[in-house]
Amino acid sequence: MAAVSGIEILSKPVPYQFKDPSLLDARAYVGGQWVSAKNSSTCSVFDPVDNQPVFQVANLSREEVRGAIDAAQSAFQTYKKFTARKRKELLRKWTDIIRANRDDLAAICTLELGKPIAESLVTVDYGISFLEWFQGEVERLYGETIPAAKGDNRIFTTREPQGVVAAITPWNSPVAMILRKVGAAIAAGCTVVLKPAPETPMCAIAIAKLFERVGDGYPPGTLNVVTGDISGAASIGAEMCESIFVRHLSFTGSTAVGKFLNAECAKTLKKTSMELGGNAPFIVFEDADIQKAVDGLIASKFRSSGQTCVCANRIFVHRSIIENFAQKLKASLETTFIYGSVWDSKVNFGPLYSPKGVTKVQQHVEDAVSNGAKLFNGGFIKEDLGPNFYVPTILLDAKPDTMKFGSEETFGPVAPLVPFDTEEEVLKLANTYQSGLAAYFYTENISRLWRVAEALDTGMVGVRVGLISACEQPFGGIKESGIGREGSKFGVEDYTNVKSITVGL
Numbered sequence: 001m002a003a004v005s006g007i008e009i010l011s012k013p014v015p016y017q018f019k020d021p022s023l024l025d026a027r028a029y030v031g032g033q034w035v036s037a038k039n040s041s042t043c044s045v046f047d048p049v050d051n052q053p054v055f056q057v058a059n060l061s062r063e064e065v066r067g068a069i070d071a072a073q074s075a076f077q078t079y080k081k082f083t084a085r086k087r088k089e090l091l092r093k094w095t096d097i098i099r100a101n102r103d104d105l106a107a108i109c110t111l112e113l114g115k116p117i118a119e120s121l122v123t124v125d126y127g128i129s130f131l132e133w134f135q136g137e138v139e140r141l142y143g144e145t146i147p148a149a150k151g152d153n154r155i156f157t158t159r160e161p162q163g164v165v166a167a168i169t170p171w172n173s174p175v176a177m178i179l180r181k182v183g184a185a186i187a188a189g190c191t192v193v194l195k196p197a198p199e200t201p202m203c204a205i206a207i208a209k210l211f212e213r214v215g216d217g218y219p220p221g222t223l224n225v226v227t228g229d230i231s232g233a234a235s236i237g238a239e240m241c242e243s244i245f246v247r248h249l250s251f252t253g254s255t256a257v258g259k260f261l262n263a264e265c266a267k268t269l270k271k272t273s274m275e276l277g278g279n280a281p282f283i284v285f286e287d288a289d290i291q292k293a294v295d296g297l298i299a300s301k302f303r304s305s306g307q308t309c310v311c312a313n314r315i316f317v318h319r320s321i322i323e324n325f326a327q328k329l330k331a332s333l334e335t336t337f338i339y340g341s342v343w344d345s346k347v348n349f350g351p352l353y354s355p356k357g358v359t360k361v362q363q364h365v366e367d368a369v370s371n372g373a374k375l376f377n378g379g380f381i382k383e384d385l386g387p388n389f390y391v392p393t394i395l396l397d398a399k400p401d402t403m404k405f406g407s408e409e410t411f412g413p414v415a416p417l418v419p420f421d422t423e424e425e426v427l428k429l430a431n432t433y434q435s436g437l438a439a440y441f442y443t444e445n446i447s448r449l450w451r452v453a454e455a456l457d458t459g460m461v462g463v464r465v466g467l468i469s470a471c472e473q474p475f476g477g478i479k480e481s482g483i484g485r486e487g488s489k490f491g492v493e494d495y496t497n498v499k500s501i502t503v504g505l
Contacts, residue, residue: 031071032220043229048114075221161189163247171197273484278437281430282312288442296466361412437477
């Protein structure tokens with residue numbers, strides 16, 4: 001057990017010895033202070049391995065969130081004057097502190113999300129890569145000079161931080177998603193009020209602990225973490241949307257919630273960036289290297305137990321090779337994944353995040369089978385490993401037009417294989433009206449490579465590769481899959497305003 005400030009944090013024994021137990025805290029972080037909810041309200045965080053509560057954290061009210069926004073606005077008045085070089089130095093210190101505590105951060109991620117510890121370490125390193133990238137971008141927020149039509153005028157532009165950023169992050173990759181948003185905003189000179197997902201608040205709290213250790217460099221209130229349960233999410237979101245001090249709201253989550261937040265933010269005309277739902281197609285053409293395509297699908301579909309917004313959801317395989325592909329996929333699944341305790345460094349496949357996630361996966365499989373699909377592999381919970389451990393599953397003869405997976409993200413380890421005959425046919429199937437986050441395809445035909453990459457109507461395309469996320473890459477979608485980009489130089493620029501200045505000679 002671990003206690004901080006007299007508060008018992010862990011509610012059950014865990015098979016990990018924290019190097020720094022002070023990273024575990026039940027409180028929120030507001031204005032540079034660690035605070036409990038004024039009414040002493042708390043909410044539970046559950047371990048996906050057994051659905052048992054493992055943490056209790058502060059359940060803040062809307063009024064307390066307003067106080068965090070006020071603290072961020074106050075800090076912004078000082079922080080916006082910091083030079084780019086100063087912001088870079090502070091960001092480097094924070095990055096180094098996080099790197100030094102990566103093992104404990106990964107352990108918290110495993111406790112909250114059920115990721116195998118080896119995978120949690122990967123996601124922490126992925127998050128660190130964003131902070132490293134943003135360090136370089138801090139001093140690259142260039143302005144421009146523009147030739148003026150009027151000869152005695154000179155026009156130039158500057159980039160300025162927007163102000164207070166409200167960041168709402170998802171549960172499925174808590175460390176990386178927090179650092180991708182918060183790191184970019186702080187690099188640009190903004191201050192942040194962070195609302196982590198109710199399922200995974202402890203990663204956010206630990207990140208704030210490490211932010212605090214940068215010392216006197218950041219003004220108190222530069223980063224604030226407000227925690228709360230699902231029932232209070234609407235009021236917290238409403239405060240963020242309605243506040244005149246919040247100038248940018250960044251959200252990752254479902255399309256339905258993103259639409260609502262975007263509409264509410266329009267009332268104060270604040271900037272938004274939305275990384276929303278995906279329904280990624282994965283296309284395997286008849287000329288593809290089948291084993292490479294299988295390996296790419298496993299990387300895309302089954303990492304994080306299928307719980308990523310960019311994972312393949314609809315798998316289209318040319319009819320002439322689909323039987324061979326399915327057999328190779330099944331064989332590879334049997335040798336790729338090692339099951340067991342999520343604390344075993346050899347294990348590389350873990351449970352779904354909650355019973356809710358399991359229910360949705362089961363509904364999609366049952367719906368597909370009842371509508372004619374064939375269960376070729378998996379389709380059950382491995383109960384000896386826990387109630388949320390759904391094994392990798394393959395469905396044959398899947399039909400996206402009549403089955404739920406065709407219009408909904410499964411968000412689980414289910415691969416429905418859909419046969420197709422022509423390039424024209426599969427592009428019509430792949431390009432949906434609503435979603436447009438990511439797409440993948442495999443071909444050895446160079447002409448088709450360019451043709452299909454340009455024809456796919458998504459914000460990101462993976463060609464002969466199943467993993468497309470990187471700190472230097474613009475991450476985001478089009479249509480109902482999002483607004484704006486995260487990571488890359490665009491991820492920092494998104495938190496700046498362009499000011500034009502005209503000088504008369």
